[in-house]
Structure formats: structure tokens, C-alpha cells
Amino acid sequence: MASFIDFRNPPGSDRRADLHVRATSEPAWLRRSFVTVVLVFFLLFLILPLVVVFQGALDKGIGTVAKTFADHDVLHAVGMTLLVGVIAVPANAVFGIAAAWAITRFRFPGKAALQALIDLPLWVSPVIGGLIYVLLYGRRGYFGPWLQAHDIRIIFALPGMVLATTFVTFPFVARSLIPLMQAQGFEEEEAALTLGAGGFQILRRITLPKIRWGFFYGVILCNARAMGEFGAVSVVSAKISGRTNTMPLEIERLYNDYLFAAAFGVAAALSLLALVTLALKTLAEWQNRRQFEAGQRAQLALTIEAPSPDQT
């Protein structure tokens, strides 16, 4: 047990070092209990639920999993989830770049309000994210009668599900780019401009390479949320299996039909996606920090170099 925690200063090794540890860190027994408490918390709240999902999926053997994913309705749900993601994620990625460019490169009135509005979908209930589109495009919504007259279905169909998903994933890319681009500054872009580069040339050859890890990070989170969204989509979907069910909605349907093995099978697939997301996210964070720090160093170098006498 004692070797479980790598103490910087094992007890009794050196009296002065021991004293130092006692002064600026907690006693060993306390550190060990802190780590144990956190481990137990992680086990109960984060790790066991994940184990339960995979155990529930494989409980009846791998054959059941194969059978689950051979089912037409389940396959259709996988397709719907991918389709919604393929539309919503690129749309928000393009928006994220445009918003980050506008916010970090220019000064204009109302910038703070714009940033607050971009963040809004993060803190409202996902159910509200579905509700607002029902109020607009639903049968008794503002555009409902007009849409019905023209035989266009938005609510209880794919367009509504894409809209609701776009709403809940709206801020992800923009939020991961704005602090990064702010830290990096835009001296290189200005240099490219003086050398005659056009706007899209600057974006493609200067800015995008500089922000690629931050962008990747935002897109991964956006994608995970888009594919896993439940609350907002359940409000705007007709929840017809094989027609308008995404994977999370299909999980609910299977679960409520007491088809637990199948429900956990689909859940396990989404959990794998979550684990891959976490791994890629950790990688992106690590790389992003490097780009972020490189950007800060470059800025620092500029501010130090600019006023020095041998430059002038």
C-alpha cells in the first residue's frame, strides 16, 4: 500500500526533507486517504457505469451483439445518427471558424453580447433546444400552417432533428477556437497580407495550420455531443423506430421494450465512441497546449523585441 503513492520524500529518508514535506504538503496518511476517496468516487460514478454497459452488452454473448446490429431498425438508427452528425458538425465547424475570425481579428460594438449569445446553448436545458423549434415549425407553431400547406415536414422529421442537434452543439467549435486565436494574435496574417496574400489564402495557409489542434478538439467534442444528443432530439423526433430514431432514441425504445441486451449493445457502441473521443481529446489538448504556448511565446518575443534599441 505504501508503494502505491509515489512519495517525493519517503518517510524517514531525510529529516530535513521530511520537514519540508510536512510544511508544504499534507501528511502521507492524509494524501493516501485523499487518493483513496477520489478513487472510490471515480469507481462508483464514472468507471462502474461504463463497465455495466459493456457487461450488459456482452452478457448474452457476442452473438446477441451481432444480431442487434443486424437488425434493420438498429441499423437505420446508426444511419440516422451519422446523417445528423454529418450535417450538423460541418455546419457548426464553418460557423465556429467564421465566429472566431470575426471575434478575435476585429473590434466592433456588441462583441461581448455576441459571445454571450454563442455560449447560450451550453447552459439551457437540451429540452428547451428542442422546444424552441417545435414552437417555430411544429403543427401549432408560427410557421406550422404555412409548412403544412406546402407539405414540408420539419418537426418529427430529419430537418428538425438536425436543427435541434445544431442548436445544442452550436458553441463547441467557436469556443475552442476563440481563446486559442486570441492568444496567437495575428501578426503572421498581417505579414501575409503585406506580401499580397488574399483573404482565403491567409485562412487556408496561415490560420488553419496554426489552429488545427484547437479546431480538431472542438470538432471532436461537437461530434460526440451531436451523436449522443438525447433530450433535444427526443422532443423533435417522432420516435418511430426505423424511421426517425437516432441511436440514443433507439436505446430508449429498446430499453422500454425490455430488450436490455440490445439496448446495452447500442449503448456500448456509443460508449466506444465516447472513449475514442476522450482519447483524441486528450491528444488534442496536449497538442493544443503546445500550439497555445508557442503562440504566447511568439507574442512575448514580439513585445520584448519591439522596443529594444538595436531594432530601431
Added chain:
Amino acid sequence: MSTRRHILPGFHLSLGWTLTWLSLIVLLPLAALIGKTTSGGWQHFWETVTDSEVVATYWVSFGISLGAALINGVFGFLAAWIFARYEFPGRRLLEAATDLPFALPTAVAGIALTALYSPNEWLGKWLEPMGVKVAFTQIGVLVAMTFIGFPFVVRAVQPVIAELPADVEEAAACLGATRWQTIRLVVLPPLLPALLTGIIMAYGRAVGEYGSIVFISGNIPYKTEITPLMIVSKLEQYDYPGAAAIGFTMLAASLLIVLAGNRLQSWGNGFRKQI
């Protein structure tokens, strides 16, 4: 003046695109929410939001999530502390696992927690003989809300712990402070704003949470129903003004929570600049 402000190209294009997309996805639908709320009339609004079943859900959504946020405050702080200060095997793995509630779809979390805490299952099997029922009770709601809010506290507190200057702790120790005095008087004060911000963010998330709760709660009226579920049931009855009224109330409450969080954050930033 205006030309100096916009040296780089693309101002109109990027801002135009941003505003168009924002209007389509956020502003126009929100205007519909406000419009539908008022279209039912004040009477209908008041009757809907003060209906006894709906009021019972406020206690669950706003009360129990406060409990969950405080639990996360304690364990999130502890986790942030050991991640920032201690070295132990598996630390990086745990750090990465912290964000699992962000990445795991809420429906998956919902059925997993239900299975974990149901009687005759995994943990439920052990808790049941002790007289503790978790699934389909308010404790189950608390468990789901704790799960969903956990990363917020760790993510808010950990960077602030990491950037605490070591010399102030050393100085306190040199001046004869005990470790507990150092923690209480030197370490905790600058961390307090970040901790409160994290708790408020976890609270805001738990208030609006739907997917992970509806499975474990069993949705028993007056006991475990949450406010977002009321919106869903009003929509199922095609009571759009009623659904909008509850949605508007939740939106206003969430706005207050966010504003409180922002105030704390700016307080914290000012606080940190002083040290």
C-alpha cells in the same frame, strides 16, 4: 479610423455569416419561445408555472441539483487537488476519465446508472438490504445529477491550483504556520471563486439535465419528475403556450445562474491579479 480597425480582410463575410447562423439557430427560435409564452396570456402562464405538479418538479430540478452540485464541490475539489499536487500511478488515466460525463451520451449514462443502482443489480443488491433505495427515488436523481456535473468543478479548480505560487505556502510554513493554517488562510481563499464557479456550472448543468435522469428517476409525479419532463408532457398534449411558459421560466432561472457564475468569475480574476 475604421480602416485601421480592419486591417485583415473578411470582416463583413465572417461577421455576416456568424450573425446569420446565430439568428437562424438561436435568436429566431428564442423569439418564438418568448412569443408563444406571451401568446397564451398572463393567466395561462401563471396557472401553468404554479400548477402543483410543476411546482413539485422545481424542488427536484432546482433543489436536488443543488445537493448534487455541493457533492461535486467536495469531490471535485479533492480530485482537482490530487491531480494538481500528487503523483500516483494512474493519475493521467483518471484525469482523462474526468471528462467522461461530457463525452458519454446522456441516454447511455441513464440506463447504465439505472442498471447499476436497481434492486437485484450490481450496487443495488448491496444497498437494498441496508434499506437504501436509489433507482426510482430522489436519491437516484441525485446520483444522475452528480454524475453529469462532476467535470465542471475539476475543470474550474485544477488550473487555479496549478498556478498557485509555491512560495506563499513556503513563506507561511517558514513563518510557523501549521499545514492546516496554511491551507485555510493561504491556499483556500484564492481558490474559493474558482470552486464556486465550478459548483455553479455543475448546478446549471444539473438543472437542465434530462437524458440521464429520466431513466433512473422513474418519473413519479410529485416525487421524481423533473421540470424539463413537464415541458415534454405539455408538448405531447399540444399545449404550446404551456410548454413555452415552463421553458421560459427555466430559461430565466438558468440566466440567473449563469450571471451569478460570471460575477464570480470576474471576482476570481480580480482576486488572482492581486496575488
